[in-house]
Amino acid sequence: MKPLRIxxxxxxxxxxxxxxxxxxxxxxxxxxxxxxxxxSPALLELEIDRLRDGSPATxxxxxxxxxxxxxxxxxxxxxxxxxxxxxxxxxxxxxxSPVNTYAVLEVLLxxxxxxxxxxxxxxxxxxxxxxxxxxxVQPSVAELALPRFSPADAALVAPARAPAxxxxxxxxxxxxxxxxYALRNDLRELLFxxxxxxxxxxxxxxxxxxxxxxxxAAHAPTAAVFExxxxxxxxxxTNVSVHFLRRIVAALRAARVPALAILTPxxxxxxxxxxxxxxxxxxLAYVRRLLAAxxxxxxxxxxxxxxxDFIDNDHLTAAGNERxxxxxxxxxxxx
Amino acid sequence: MIDSDHLVVPGSRDxxxxxxxxxxxxxxxxxxxxxxxxxxxxFVLALALIVLGPASESRFIYTxx
Numbered sequence: 001m002k003p004l005r006i007x008x009x010x011x012x013x014x015x016x017x018x019x020x021x022x023x024x025x026x027x028x029x030x031x032x033x034x035x036x037x038x039x040s041p042a043l044l045e046l047e048i049d050r051l052r053d054g055s056p057a058t059x060x061x062x063x064x065x066x067x068x069x070x071x072x073x074x075x076x077x078x079x080x081x082x083x084x085x086x087x088x089x090x091x092x093x094x095x096x097s098p099v100n101t102y103a104v105l106e107v108l109l110x111x112x113x114x115x116x117x118x119x120x121x122x123x124x125x126x127x128x129x130x131x132x133x134x135x136x137v138q139p140s141v142a143e144l145a146l147p148r149f150s151p152a153d154a155a156l157v158a159p160a161r162a163p164a165x166x167x168x169x170x171x172x173x174x175x176x177x178x179x180x181y182a183l184r185n186d187l188r189e190l191l192f193x194x195x196x197x198x199x200x201x202x203x204x205x206x207x208x209x210x211x212x213x214x215x216x217a218a219h220a221p222t223a224a225v226f227e228x229x230x231x232x233x234x235x236x237x238t239n240v241s242v243h244f245l246r247r248i249v250a251a252l253r254a255a256r257v258p259a260l261a262i263l264t265p266x267x268x269x270x271x272x273x274x275x276x277x278x279x280x281x282x283x284l285a286y287v288r289r290l291l292a293a294x295x296x297x298x299x300x301x302x303x304x305x306x307x308x309d310f311i312d313n314d315h316l317t318a319a320g321n322e323r324x325x326x327x328x329x330x331x332x333x334x335x
Numbered sequence: 336m337i338d339s340d341h342l343v344v345p346g347s348r349d350x351x352x353x354x355x356x357x358x359x360x361x362x363x364x365x366x367x368x369x370x371x372x373x374x375x376x377x378f379v380l381a382l383a384l385i386v387l388g389p390a391s392e393s394r395f396i397y398t399x400x
Contacts, residue, residue: 184385
């Protein structure tokens with residue numbers, strides 16, 4: 001056989017194998033109990049397709065609190081409720097905020113998904129303009145959602161990263177036609193439980209030799225770490241998080257989707273010096289009124305937990321998540 | 336290094352002669368180089384690069400205190 005013919009035939013065999021794998025990936029990529037830490041736009045689209053095609057579910061939209069920061073998947077409150085029989089999908093992720101919740105909601109509704117209900121949390125710290133999620137949409141969500149934002153809304157958020165380099169264009173082109181490549185971040189997390197094999201190996205090594213335990217002990221959260229985390233200026237419509245909270249309420253009302261908003265459990269023992277002031281209470285009341293006026297049910301869990309239930313300022317331990325799930329259950333019609 | 340043993344004067348050798356000494360060309364000429372085997376090897380390499388490759392994106396927000 002002539003070498004040129006061999007090269008062409010090899011390329012054909014390669015493309016057939018790639019296409020066959022892609023058919024398999026599209027049909028059988030598992031539905032994840034929660035989004036992975038570095039999820040791709042392709043995974044979000046996959047989960048949204050499954051939501052649209054399945055029977056209506058309760059959809060959790062929120063931040064690391066609902067995602068289950070530093071916990072195994074099954075220890076997060078939504079997963080606990082799922083194990084108790086609630087049909088749920090957890091689309092929360094680390095770095096959530098009202099603009100992020102609105103962005104995912106926009107993509108869901110525009111894709112024809114009509115959840116049975118939406119549960120989202122509202123964390124007082126994201127009303128601080130210095131918070132990293134205040135006006136920034138998670139890049140994978142931004143790719144899907146920002147083109148749907150009105151110009152006025154888009155002007156309020158940090159622009160999505162869309163580098164015009166040859167490498168970036170090639171990456172987008174390959175992602176568009178090769179699903180396995182588009183899902184590579186998610187595949188790696190699925191296989192290794194980390195962003196890639198090297199990080200997974202490093203994590204196991206530092207856990208095995210005790211480095212992780214010593215690092216955790218040295219970085220135990222203290223109140224000083226959270227100085228400046230909460231901005232106690234009175235809330236109004238100039239606040240980007242307030243603006244997008246109103247957008248969430250309006251979108252839910254227009255789509256007639258029932259919603260439950262959780263005022264995020266907060267560690268008042270740790271944060272006493274910074275947040276136990278009248279203005280913090282007024283800001284909570286402002287948010288409660290805004291949500292209730294738009295027909296969203298509110299469950300205020302801001303002060304419902306003791307210090308022992310927290311890992312830090314607002315992330316709950318595994319036991320805390322058990323209690324969290326038990327407090328949410330009656331609100332969601334579960335025992 | 337360029338010397339009289341390695342220097343090829345343009346037009347002095349047939350292109351197929353040059354290719355015949357090329358390692359890739361010779362590999363493709365072997366019976367082992369069946370397109371199915373080569374295509375499969377190429378696919379496994381691509382798969383390994385994707386699965387074992389480094390994360391190209393940093394996490395959005397990593398709230399590790």
